[in-house]
Amino acid sequence: MSNKKIVVIGGGPGGLETANALARLGYSVEVLEKEEVLGGHIRHWYKLFPNLKDADEVIDFLKERAKNPNITISMGEAMSEMTKNGNTFEIKTSKGRDITADVVIAATGFEAFKAERKEEFGYSVYNNVFTSVEIEEMLRSKGTVTTREGKVPQTVAIVHCVGSRDEKVGNFYCSRVCCICGVKQAIEIRKLLPDSQVFNYYMDMRMTGQYFEELYRESQEKWGVHYIRGRVSEASQTIDGMIQIKAEDTLLAKPVIKKVDMLILMVAIEASPSTAQIAKQFDIEYDYGFIRSRDRHNEDQYTPVDGMFAVGTAKGPQTLKETLADARATAEQVAEYLKTSSNE
Amino acid sequence: MIENIMTKNWGYQISQTRKINLDEVDLTIAQKILDMEPTFRLCISCGGCTATCTAGSFTDFNIRRVNLMIRRGQLDGLYEQLNHCMLCGKCHLVCPHGVNTRKVILLMKQLLSEYESHRQINKEEKNV
Amino acid sequence: MNQIEGKQKIWAEYQKEIGDDNFFFVRSCIRQSFFPGSEQTFLKIMREYLGKRVIEDYRHTTCTGIGYHSDIVKLPTIETVVARHFSLMAENGCENYVPSCVTSFGIYSEILDTWEHFPDEKERIAQFLKEATGRTLATPKNLAHTSDIIYKFRNEIAAKAKFKLVNKKTGQPLKVVEHIGCHYSKMFAKRSQGGQEFPHVLVGMIEAWGGEVIDYPERRHCCGFGFRQYLVMANRGYSVANSYKKFESMEPYHPDFIVANCPGCAMFMDKWQYTIGSMEGRTFDQEGKGIPVLTYEEMAGLVLGIDPWELGMQMHQIPVETLLDKMGVDYDPDKKFLGFNDEQLPKPPEIVFQRD
Numbered sequence: 075m076s077n078k079k080i081v082v083i084g085g086g087p088g089g090l091e092t093a094n095a096l097a098r099l100g101y102s103v104e105v106l107e108k109e110e111v112l113g114g115h116i117r118h119w120y121k122l123f124p125n126l127k128d129a130d131e132v133i134d135f136l137k138e139r140a141k142n143p144n145i146t147i148s149m150g151e152a153m154s155e156m157t158k159n160g161n162t163f164e165i166k167t168s169k170g171r172d173i174t175a176d177v178v179i180a181a182t183g184f185e186a187f188k189a190e191r192k193e194e195f196g197y198s199v200y201n202n203v204f205t206s207v208e209i210e211e212m213l214r215s216k217g218t219v220t221t222r223e224g225k226v227p228q229t230v231a232i233v234h235c236v237g238s239r240d241e242k243v244g245n246f247y248c249s250r251v252c253c254i255c256g257v258k259q260a261i262e263i264r265k266l267l268p269d270s271q272v273f274n275y276y277m278d279m280r281m282t283g284q285y286f287e288e289l290y291r292e293s294q295e296k297w298g299v300h301y302i303r304g305r306v307s308e309a310s311q312t313i314d315g316m317i318q319i320k321a322e323d324t325l326l327a328k329p330v331i332k333k334v335d336m337l338i339l340m341v342a343i344e345a346s347p348s349t350a351q352i353a354k355q356f357d358i359e360y361d362y363g364f365i366r367s368r369d370r371h372n373e374d375q376y377t378p379v380d381g382m383f384a385v386g387t388a389k390g391p392q393t394l395k396e397t398l399a400d401a402r403a404t405a406e407q408v409a410e411y412l413k414t415s416s417n418e
Numbered sequence: 419m420i421e422n423i424m425t426k427n428w429g430y431q432i433s434q435t436r437k438i439n440l441d442e443v444d445l446t447i448a449q450k451i452l453d454m455e456p457t458f459r460l461c462i463s464c465g466g467c468t469a470t471c472t473a474g475s476f477t478d479f480n481i482r483r484v485n486l487m488i489r490r491g492q493l494d495g496l497y498e499q500l501n502h503c504m505l506c507g508k509c510h511l512v513c514p515h516g517v518n519t520r521k522v523i524l525l526m527k528q529l530l531s532e533y534e535s536h537r538q539i540n541k542e543e544k545n546v
Numbered sequence: 547m548n549q550i551e552g553k554q555k556i557w558a559e560y561q562k563e564i565g566d567d568n569f570f571f572v573r574s575c576i577r578q579s580f581f582p583g584s585e586q587t588f589l590k591i592m593r594e595y596l597g598k599r600v601i602e603d604y605r606h607t608t609c610t611g612i613g614y615h616s617d618i619v620k621l622p623t624i625e626t627v628v629a630r631h632f633s634l635m636a637e638n639g640c641e642n643y644v645p646s647c648v649t650s651f652g653i654y655s656e657i658l659d660t661w662e663h664f665p666d667e668k669e670r671i672a673q674f675l676k677e678a679t680g681r682t683l684a685t686p687k688n689l690a691h692t693s694d695i696i697y698k699f700r701n702e703i704a705a706k707a708k709f710k711l712v713n714k715k716t717g718q719p720l721k722v723v724e725h726i727g728c729h730y731s732k733m734f735a736k737r738s739q740g741g742q743e744f745p746h747v748l749v750g751m752i753e754a755w756g757g758e759v760i761d762y763p764e765r766r767h768c769c770g771f772g773f774r775q776y777l778v779m780a781n782r783g784y785s786v787a788n789s790y791k792k793f794e795s796m797e798p799y800h801p802d803f804i805v806a807n808c809p810g811c812a813m814f815m816d817k818w819q820y821t822i823g824s825m826e827g828r829t830f831d832q833e834g835k836g837i838p839v840l841t842y843e844e845m846a847g848l849v850l851g852i853d854p855w856e857l858g859m860q861m862h863q864i865p866v867e868t869l870l871d872k873m874g875v876d877y878d879p880d881k882k883f884l885g886f887n888d889e890q891l892p893k894p895p896e897i898v899f900q901r902d
């Protein structure tokens with residue numbers, strides 16, 4: 075159909091599904107994945123909001139679809155350098171291979187915010203401070219939630235907006251997925267540990283997706299999850315190894331203090347190093363290192379660089395659902411681009 | 419020479435904390451209301467109830483705040499505030515989350531009057 | 547993952563540049579009354595034990611920080627006073643400016659930062675300085691608090707130590723509460739040693755000299771000193787309440803002593819214990835005597851084997867003998883209240899914190 079070389083950088087959900095959709099349109103695609111496994115961040119995830127579907131179901135679906143003669147997957151091979159030479163892209167891989175591509179799709183994704191940057195929360199200093207990602211991994215590997223000493227927690231606090239909406243770390247933006255992830259993890263903990271109490275400390279609860287608000291309501295109605303509107307200002311360790319947190323209950327205009335067995339930090343979505351590298355090198359950086367699309371509404375799958383497309387969280391915070399839809403749209407736009415450019 | 423300094427007059431006292439210690443507050447009334455009227459759990463503090471409240475326009479009665487005070491175990495003075503409520507039911511009508519606010523008020527009055535009378539008895543016992 | 551590794555990572559982010567020699571030293575207003583031996587001890591350690599050159603100038607005055615924080619002294623006034631101090635430093639051929647007071651350190655940091663961001667303001671102050679004193683404005687190459695300096699030379703001091711921060715009887719490290727003045731690191735974390743959440747400046751000394759640091763929940767909380775707060779009697783209630791909160795929080799860890807790097811903090815954490823004892827009949831230690839509060843110079847002095855009465859420790863509200871006994875420091879109780887020429891000074895009464 076086309077002898078143009080298409081390279082997808084990144085084998086997460088966005089990259090994989092773009093390749094899958096292109097393959098089904100008859101195009102040959104090569105996917106570069108730096109890890110030895112496919113699936114990106116989602117393979118660390120336990121269940122997906124808002125319907126608590128197993129994350130594996132999505133990965134299995136994507137991998138099954140990728141078993142297609144039009145798709146070549148190069149595992150454990152990262153893009154190290156990429157330059158544009160006339161109409162083609164010259165890619166150097168970590169395995170020393172040189173690839174010349176007509177179309178490049180940046181599916182380089184995000185990186186979880188490094189929670190130790192918010193020093194006041196004591197992550198990596200105090201034992202029982204966790205990130206939302208660690209909780210997913212724990213649920214996935216152990217099927218339950220325990221403190222680092224292996225104890226069943228009685229009280230858990232979830233801190234929202236860690237690294238998001240925070241000038242102090244240079245991120246003004248909202249990461250969009252953490253609110254609902256906090257609701258989801260609160261429900262999961264309450265389901266597994268009926269004697270536990272879970273508190274969400276939030277600035278705003280932003281239930282932007284379909285059925286998110288319903289899940290939030292369910293967390294209150296069915297699972298008795300507590301919500302305190304106020305940002306946690308600092309965490310310290312008590313003599314019995316618990317974590318003491320301070321916040322203001324802003325709806326009551328009074329400071330509140332509480333000791334919990336576990337503190338979970340809802341970490342932000344930040345541009346991955348590869349995303350930031352491409353954004354910078356091609357001068358297509360949206361703020362914070364994400365890749366800018368050509369037009370937010372009309373040409374959101376294109377980048378300003380001719381022949382380069384971007385999909386998923388490489389462009390900024392997105393839910394998995396949005397990324398998959400974005401991937402299918404990207405494939406369609408790539409096909410349209412190739413048709414138009416080959417007719418010229 | 420040994421001096422007992424307990425008799426000194428300092429001209430000021432150690433301020434009491436304004437902080438609510440969520441590990442120490444009494445949440446039994448909150449829990450009872452949550453059990454007896456489960457819609458109480460659904461409050462998101464939007465303030466619609468307070469905005470429309472007949473009593474709230476003319477007194478310091480703030481039903482949104484009272485709900486939250488109960489849930490944070492801040493019970494002192496609440497009973498007196500509840501006396502301002504006219505039980506008109508407009509708050510129930512406007513609530514976007516279907517909290518049966520009228521029922522919640524009645525439960526609060528009942529439970530807080532028990533709490534207040536216990537406090538009164540305790541006080542009198544102490545005085546005796 | 548352990549606490550120390552996590553903290554070390556943070557400390558690595560906040561490595562402050564500190565001068566090595568030729569320091570221009572400026573005193574604090576209140577320390578000379580409340581901890582009169584401390585500044586002298588700093589000079590002694592620097593000159594006699596470390597062989598450093600430290601210059602003082604009798605023309606140095608208050609920085610007017612207390613007046614500034616009490617809304618009496620205006621910003622251009624304090625800036626001009628500070629400008630004069632800097633010019634004194636330059637006249638003495640020094641570039642490393644070392645204030646002994648954390649309030650002053652905060653003032654200096656704030657003013658240097660202001661001048662950096664608003665060169666017009668610096669120009670204006672230079673003009674004021676010229677008109678008022680005929681001097682030329684200079685700025686220090688390095689600004690470090692005296693605790694930064696002791697921190698920098700903590701290992702040299704450890705090498706000369708006669709005593710360790712260890713309980714001589716049990717061989718266990720002494721448990722130490724470290725308290726950092728707010729204006730040391732909360733305004734400009736980058737100008738501090740270790741940052742604002744886990745400052746390393748006192749931790750580094752304590753650990754180098756054999757003690758064990760207590761990380762208690764209210765460690766980062768302000769001592770409540772303020773300025774208007776304690777200056778006005780009616781406001782003192784919430785000033786003392788802040789220290790109270792800290793004492794309650796550290797109590798379960800049974801600290802052997804508290805060390806602070808700020809004049810106000812050390813003074814209040816020492817004296818508020820007396821106030822609280824008087825008001826409520828309680829102390830926060832096990833023996834009912836109060837927790838001794840030291841300055842870092844006193845701590846360094848004890849480690850180096852300097853006589854506690856020479857360090858000025860008889861001036862503490864909470865007696866320090868419990869600590870001296872634990873460390874095995876040799877001291878003469880009869881000499882506690884001897885002045886110069888061994889003249890006997892009046893002895894304060896022994897205090898008991900008990901209700902009748």
